[in-house]
Amino acid sequence: MDDDLQNLPALRAIDKDNLDNSPPSSAPEGIFHAAMENYTHMENTATPPKLRGPHAILDDQEPNYGVIQEPKLSNNSDPSQDAPKESPFASTQKFAETIMNAQLGYKEAQFALGDIYKNGEGVHQDDQAAMCWYQKATDQGLTASQYKIGLMCEKGQGVIQDFDIAMHWYLKAAKDGDLAAQVKVGNMYRGGHGVAKDFSAAMDWYLKAANQGHAFAQYYVGDMYHHGQGVPQDYTMAMECFHKADDQDDSDAQCSIGDIYQCGQGIPQNYSQAIKWYLKAAKQENARAQTNVGHWYHLGQGVPLNLSKAMA
Template structure:
């Protein structure tokens, strides 16, 4: 029984857009932290005055979004972000994409969200490029188009964000992809692994285990999955249990398998709890058979 699981930061691909929608209100308050937080810090020290500049309009919008110096008001935040976005500010355009995608301060409108993400993405905004990829992939606010999804995922991934690089790999590992696309995905996945990203370490390990796009190598698979597991990745912990249970890339060791299943169970992985219990009960079956054999 093989249960090796590639994973992503955003849980399952099918749930990605729901997760995005559910988390938008939090993203809008702290997204990136390097963008809204910076504007909020400025607002906290001195409330900006609208002088018609992009910077002032954006900072006023950020002030209302974060509730700094003024009561939090997403509608007013959207109004000010609109002013800055209309002048071509990519960060304000990204914010409006978030607001329209979630209905935050404005009527929910996936098509308008797509339009604002697209404008920001064309200016090189990383997260807008990534969101644009998801919208093309799922046909949200636009016609479903896997080629365009690939284009925008790649643009975001090459900006060296480990999580997005890993998601780019996951996309091609689970879609019908040409060889060249798979090569690109592997290159980006390796780049993410080099940044010590535990999710990517596990996923590349699974690829080596399966021989998926790389030469099958159980030793490399074990090394990568182990690196991920010691960084507390629950799926890698489960995979470590499976490796020890099956003797793949390491000597078969039931105690080590139980140890890793127990660790993964403690990290809220129900399947690992079941696997741990199954191995534990196996001892009692052996004991019972020995007792019965002595009594006969």
């Protein structure tokens, strides 16, 4: 994202008549645009009803654009021992340029500003403002923002939760090649959210992303084989897919490998191997794996009986 911003032109006026102002192409988009009209004040930072996030910078106020703290690492190391990561928007001047370029109509800056609001990067977190800027980038055909809008519609962040509209945006992004959106379309078909439940369609979308190396998609393909959803049940294929996802440290896949060893599905039952895989996933804070590890320590299966570890 930082590189994209560096490639933006210097601040200058542009011909806004050349921007894509075509009407919404479908009913879901029409509903969405109508809803977002409630937030058109975001365009005019000079006279907003109240200061929201980075708009404060245009009123001679100084929000905190400091460092973003590193999250707690999965190996339990202390993040305070690592060098802090600077926000790409730590520079007040650069931050102001992002705002101005977004207002001038540059879609990369609009998307970046949406992320700033969504993540609360040095500003007050604001889902409605994030949605507004994502929509502006989407109106100019930015695929990544289509996915973000779908995600927020699915979760009800900044707008009323609506699976139909979420599916609409996921599909647009998925058809444009966004791997995360392809996985989401698969999830929507699998769960019957915003569309009729269809395991075969879900599998097709998972495979699109899995064949391009997406770890979550590889896990989901394995899970479909594991449960026989959309394809005949096949533990060998499930294990193969889980191992591909494990190569990218997917903890759900690691936990599922443990399940297969525990139950002896397609391979001899092996408690020692099961606990090995559960422990690997548990170290990444996978909740299901942590529960399984505690249960096994409580029973003394695959590991020596250890009630203190079972309760940990």
